Amino acid sequence: MSTVLDDRAAQVLRLVVEDYIDTAEPVGSRTISKRMGQLSPATIRNIMADLEDSGYLAQPHTSAGRIPTAFGFRYYVDYLLERRQLLRSERDQLQRTAGAGAPPPDETIRQIGRLLSQLSGQACVVIVASPDDQKLRGIRLLRAGRDNVLLVAVMQGGWVQHRLIEDEPGLTEGDLEKIGNYLDGFSVGLTLSQLRSKILQEMRHEKSRYDRVMTRALALSARAFPDSPAGEVYVEGRTNILEQPEFVEDVHNLKRILRAFEEKSVVVRLLDRVLDGGATRVSIGTENPVEELPDISVVASSLQRDGSPLGTVGLVGPVRMDYSRIIPLVEYTAGLLGSAKMEGVQPK
Amino acid sequence: MSTVLDDRAAQVLRLVVEDYIDTAEPVGSRTISKRMGQLSPATIRNIMADLEDSGYLAQPHTSAGRIPTAFGFRYYVDYLLERRQLLRSERDQLQRTAGAGAPPPDETIRQIGRLLSQLSGQACVVIVASPDDQKLRGIRLLRAGRDNVLLVAVMQGGWVQHRLIEDEPGLTEGDLEKIGNYLDGFSVGLTLSQLRSKILQEMRHEKSRYDRVMTRALALSARAFPDSPAGEVYVEGRTNILEQPEFVEDVHNLKRILRAFEEKSVVVRLLDRVLDGGATRVSIGTENPVEELPDISVVASSLQRDGSPLGTVGLVGPVRMDYSRIIPLVEYTAGLLGSAKMEGVQPK
DNA sequence: GATTGGCACTCGCGTGTTTTGAGTGCTAAG
DNA sequence: CTTAGCACTCAAAACACGCGAGTGCCAATC
Known part of the structure; x- marks a missing residue:
């Protein structure tokens, strides 16, 4: 053989x-x-x-x-496989959606997901990259009401993050500004997660040595970044898989698949490992990273704009999906959003 | 009869x-x-x-x-119907979820939704009230990068809204502060939508009469509030309806129902009219507001905290659902979050 | 040696028939 | 008014059967 x-x-x-x-x-x-x-x-x-x-x-x-x-x-x-060229109308729609009003980026990428699910007739999975992984452009502190402080972080890609820190009395506007500037000072260019660890490190290091404001600043921001919220996950066009005869035939299997889509962790795993490389990946049946779904194929690509990751998009359907249309669809989308890098269609 | x-x-x-x-x-x-x-x-x-x-x-x-x-x-x-008392464990779980860390409120209510879908074995629909309908606590303007301005609005219920306004050069820090204070001045106590119309009104009224800063402020904020984003809609435990024999039997019907859940507008309609009253509402079969789904029942209630609406929560399932458990479940949840008002179980 | 027509064989699927049993309506007796 | 008994109904399960799409193999052909 x-x-x-x-x-x-x-x-x-x-x-x-x-x-x-x-x-x-x-x-x-x-x-x-x-x-x-x-x-x-x-x-x-x-x-x-x-x-x-x-x-x-x-x-x-x-x-x-x-x-x-x-x-x-x-x-x-x-x-x-011979790639089928996209229709003019398909390209137009994708362009319009991708180009529509820059902020907020996560809304754009969700729209793209919905559109892709329509065009492909498959389920579309979107993972919106966590703003935590974006580089910071700056940080500000605001007084919000009597005892609350609002921390606002602006990211490179146009994302904005905020955390409301409750019950933090006794800080004057002046204090806030000083603390804010201090944080702002060493935050630019870092990601939120990097900042988080840097802060913790800093806290251990200069524990109560410097002046009161600095310590306070560190404590405050440590409170503001307790957890790293993972990127949001959306699934669009789930019901498209009800259109596939091979799934509908066997209700038990159907349940398994739909149920899997409800598990955030499974969905994430499905698009696993695409995040790094910009290439489109095709996983056929058992090749996909979720062993529980051996009869499902995934065509996925990571999306980025201006070099910073926006998220990952994947079309999910039966092994018997029309790769000649689906692959160009996903690649074109990836290209649209900046990372036109496509080094062939790699398995695994 | x-x-x-x-x-x-x-x-x-x-x-x-x-x-x-x-x-x-x-x-x-x-x-x-x-x-x-x-x-x-x-x-x-x-x-x-x-x-x-x-x-x-x-x-x-x-x-x-x-x-x-x-x-x-x-x-x-x-x-x-005899209401079945909730289990100790059910109450505990609900309490824990409802009480968990105040902000952000929308995350809390989503968690509640997920939990309810688990406890009830039905699909759970959650509409998170739009922060636009919350009363404002204050507004701030921030410089974000070179040409961008960030508008931050803090709401009564602990919500925070922000809009990034791009390409707005030529404003000094001082300008921003003045404009910010101006907006802040007449925003407190209004909802965002009210503020929006007030701004538009104001703009027509004192068109270029006052000083440059004011006009600028109004133009700026008009740009920041162009659209009124509706509340987010989540559906949890969709797959629970696959557990219902009456739906699985007939695949065609099943499709209809799942497809309906993907339509945001349908979901919103399903919980329609619960928003105002705090009472729990039970709609049986054809009684529910969506004529396309005559074989579905909805038990819904609006949730509020500190008097401000957080959202609406509803359990959706077959007409043959276990009302004696479901109703107390929803009512207890509504009560938990503050509006214990329950004036009997009204249809329609 | 590759290609092809012929032919017997397999087996899933749809159709029609029969059997079964849960459940009813009705009637007549208690 | 209640109830036992009985004939009747009808969906669903079990069974039987034939059709036909498709195969594998072999011998004849190019």
């Missing part, structure tokens, strides 16, 4: 995959023969038998046609 | 409803007879026939047991 198929076998595999993609039914030798012209069903049968031996195809039962295995799909995606 | 049933008929209706609630199957005279003791199946049959004539019960087909109609459920909820 060689890694590369001869021309004819590849051709057959391609046709099987493509036919299966839009019928969701096992495809027989007859169909392929017609579509190829040249060869008779009998010949096709021989080729298909070979493809089955090498693990590219499988038979649900003896007297049925063949369906591609995950392995077969992999080969198709890697070598056989 | 009288509005009030005699004792025996009521008893039978109650048992039918309750049995149906936990079996989801038509219930026969035999079952009821056993449960009542005293009466034989034949007698029960007579009573049931009467109940059917009066519209409380129905037969899916001739040789099946009876199931309650929406009308029957209504009667049950209004007159027959």
